[in-house]
Amino acid sequence: MRRKLSLLVLGFIFCFAPLLHATETGGGLSSAVKRTGLPVPRFASLRSNDVNMRSGPGQRYPIVWVYKRKAMPVEITAEFDIWRRIRDVHGAEGWVNQATLSGKRMVLVVGKTMQPVFKKNEANSTLRGQAEPGVQGRALKCDEQWCKIEFDSVKGYMKRESLWGLYPGEKID
Numbered sequence: 001m002r003r004k005l006s007l008l009v010l011g012f013i014f015c016f017a018p019l020l021h022a023t024e025t026g027g028g029l030s031s032a033v034k035r036t037g038l039p040v041p042r043f044a045s046l047r048s049n050d051v052n053m054r055s056g057p058g059q060r061y062p063i064v065w066v067y068k069r070k071a072m073p074v075e076i077t078a079e080f081d082i083w084r085r086i087r088d089v090h091g092a093e094g095w096v097n098q099a100t101l102s103g104k105r106m107v108l109v110v111g112k113t114m115q116p117v118f119k120k121n122e123a124n125s126t127l128r129g130q131a132e133p134g135v136q137g138r139a140l141k142c143d144e145q146w147c148k149i150e151f152d153s154v155k156g157y158m159k160r161e162s163l164w165g166l167y168p169g170e171k172i173d
Helices: 004-025 028-032
Strands: 042-048 050-052 063-066 073-080 081-089 094-096 106-109 115-118 127-131 136-142 146-150 155-159
Touching: 073 106, 127 155
Parallel strands: none
Antiparallel strands: 042 073, 050 063, 050 094, 073 081, 081 094, 106 136, 115 127, 115 155, 136 146, 146 155
């Protein structure tokens, strides 16, 4: 009995010593978890056409969704070690490995109808085209009302309210 208790105490010491040290040095549990130091929440995009979303932050958690759309914008809502909890445009949430994400600022066209793309950031500017809901583009520059967007072969300006992947009032240069 004494030997089992001694082994249990030794196991506790070896398992939790790093955590106890972090607490003693003022770091607490949060310092035992590696973080990027970047703000949370923030927007990012998918790095490839095959990204697994899991129910928790680790390989042992089941895959709940597989994204098949490279550069799709997602919102990072939490970090845990090398895992990021993300939310997509439809509100689905889950965990992905940080290596599957990119810092490129992408946006999705939202709404129920085609959205105008203008040559300049003015509503009476020359129309460059129309963007369908669900089309993704890269946000090059945004002010409070307009964003300069790059689609495959077209650059132009769109109203912020027709885009998902930006925070209200967020500026991009």
